[in-house]
Amino acid sequence: MRINFDLGELAAFVAVAERMNFRAAAEALFISPSALSRRIDRIEEALGVRLFDRTTRRVSLTEDGEQFLTHASDALASLQNAISDVGDRVERRAGVVTVACIPSVANHLLPAVLARFAKLHPATRIKMMDHSAPTVLQAVVEKQADFGVNFLGAQEPSIDFAAIVKERYVLVVPARHPLAKLRSVGWDDLVDERFISLAADSGNRMLLDNAVAQARARPTSHVEVNHVEGALALVRAGLGVSAIPRLALTGGAARELVGVPLSRPQVSRTLGLITRKGHRLSPQADTLAKLLTQELKTAGVAPEAGRKG
Structure with missing residues (x-):
């Protein structure tokens, strides 16, 4: 019936x-x-x-x-x-916002953004996923995160990538290093330097390798680390130099270090907000995404860290 x-x-x-x-x-x-x-x-x-x-x-x-x-x-x-x-x-779901970010954003921008967000939505809980670029992309694709901030995702068919800011890579050296006085440094100038590289499967490493493939000469990796923070620690200890995103060299990370813009070729990455196609953010997630976007735009127009000389 x-x-x-x-x-x-x-x-x-x-x-x-x-x-x-x-x-x-x-x-x-x-x-x-x-x-x-x-x-x-x-x-x-x-x-x-x-x-x-x-x-x-x-x-x-x-x-x-x-x-x-x-x-x-x-x-x-x-x-x-x-x-x-x-x-x-x-x-x-409305009471929890999960954001996935690459470490440089999670470590240097997100804390201040979360402090402002907490004043607007004190009852909303935050889950922060700070991972490598490929993992951040995967987290958004697989619905583990509401949105992410990444430099990967523009070519992913299931992802909307909203570009926010273009960030340049710099050579990070100890403040007393001879290269610290330069306006910029080419990759061929680093042949004799002890170079600290990032892991081969990291998003930063893949981007750097693609960008400098046509350079006349490039440094040989003497030490390989998994994370940018590890590279900074080794540079600070005087064990070599490394190429990192400029954003990673802010706040406490800049102590005793200098970032010199890289050239020949210049290397940069575009940071953007990534969301699943067709996915509408909750009001709380949308607020956090807008705050983070504004913070990135502000950080993106900051002057380069290199010294004049």
Whole structure:
């Protein structure tokens, strides 16, 4: 038998069965007694049986009505639970924002942005995923993060990439290093330097390798590290020089270090906001994305770190 009645008619039946009074049931449903009677008539017609015995003084369930009430009550309760569960999930999602960022953004920009965000949405919880560029992209594609900030993703068909700022790579050297006095330094000037490179599977390494493939000469890697922070620590210890995004050389990371713009060729990356195509951010996630975008634009117009000489 097909279901030829709607949810309102089912609710009307249960309301009358629970109260055995049409007027009380109508008041509970905020409808008129006549509208309630029409709903009961339609559900009885759809089922092909009488559900109530009605007189001017008394209302009672028929045998078919008693049997149907058990299932109807369970169905309404299950539906209400399902609606509540969905509502809870929506509320939980709205109360948590997950952002995936490359480490240079997560370490140097995101803390200040999160402090401002907390004043606007103090009840919203934040999950921060600071990973390599390929992992950040994967997190957004696989719905682990609401959005991300990355320099990969523009060619990914399932991703919208909104460019924010173009960031240049610099050669990071100790402040007393002879190269620290230059306006810029070419890759062929680094042949005799002990070069600290990033891991071969990192997004930065892939971008650098592609950009300098046509350079007349390039340095040989003496030490390989997984993260930019590791490269900075080794440079600070006097173990060599390294090529890093300029943003990574801000705040405390700049202590005793200088970033000299790289040239011949100049290397840069475009940082952008990445989201899944067709995905609409929650109001809280949208606010955080806008704050982070503005912070990146501000950082992106800062002067280069190299000294004049």
